[in-house]
Amino acid sequence: MSTQETGTAIPGIEIFGLTGRTALVTGAGGGVGAAVARAFAACGAAVLVTDIDKDAAAAVSAEIQAAGGTAEPFALDVTDADAARDAVAAAAALGDGTLHILVNNAGVIAPAMFPNLDETKFRRVLDTHLMGTYHLSQAALDRLPDDGSGRIINVTSAAGLTGTIGQANYGAAKAAVIGLTKSLAKELARRSITVNAVAPLAATAMTENIRSNEKLAEKTLARIPLARWAYPDEIAPTFVFLASAAAGYITGQILPVDGGTVI
Structure with missing residues (x-):
């Protein structure tokens, strides 16, 4: 009889372990995605490291392997439905044909004030964040298990919760990801698969345009109660938690990991 059936607590740190699990992380060539891939592997998961930049994915995969973890790289454009299906198959092949954990992290930005936000920029951001999440999640359905270990973890943003100036396309896409989640x-839930989203705020390439602008950086830090940016490695443990048995009764939630920005 399983732990889920008996309600018996799993002792100690094992409740956060991912040994025997397979995971697919999109946008894992850097930033939060790379940190999540490293953390999953450190906790025992076999990880398919995917990114549109194949060299970046290969570098993160090699780093994980050098540390004794199991990982393989995969070049993936999340807007391509066929490529999404191939990636899911490759991730499942790292184990017994099952994909336990899907992290939809890939993202882009195309900042512009709304009067200057053309349709090309709008669709590019929406296609990557929303359609990318759709493609991978749908492709994963036949590979996700029904035993309570199946996880989909999406990445949204404070922009999707509160809106943002100069990135209406990004805010709209991230809000849509929340609705999809x-x-x-x-x-x-009828298949015992949990679906949650994380809204992180970290020092990554995605936030470089803010952090490198003195006025924007000052305004942003003023809105963060902890008054600093997180490192990607500080964000990754939240994903480990949501992927683990410890979060088996959590679903449909949006978890900001942003130093208190969204309160």
Whole structure:
């Protein structure tokens, strides 16, 4: 009888372990995605490190392997539905044909004030964040297990919760990811698959345009109660938690990891 059936607590640190699990992380060539891939592997998961930049994915995969973990790189454009299906198959092949954990992290930005935000920029951001999440999640459905270990973890942003100036496309895409997360959580609960989202704020390439602008950086830090940017490695443990048995009864939730920005 399983732990889920008996309600017996799993002792100690093992409740956060991912040994025997397979994971696919998109946008894992750097930033938060790379940190999540490293953390998953350190906790025992076999990880498919995917990124549109194949060299970046290979570098992170090699780093994980050098540390004794199991990882393989995969060049992936998340807007390509066929490529998404191939990536899911490759991730499942790292184990017994099952994909336990999907992290939809890939993202882009195309900043512009709304009067100057053309349709090309709008669609590019929406296609990557929303359609990318759709493609990978749908491709993963037949590979995710029904035993309570299946996880989809999406990445949203404070922009999707509160809106943002100069990035209406990004805010709209991230808000859409929240709606998709909640809807999938309700649908997939019947299969004991949990679906949650993390809204991180970290010093990455995605936030470089803010951090490198003195005025924007000052305004942003003023809105963060902890008054600093997180490192990507500080964000990754939240993903480990949501992927682990410890979070088996959590679904449909949006978890800001942003130093208190969204309160």
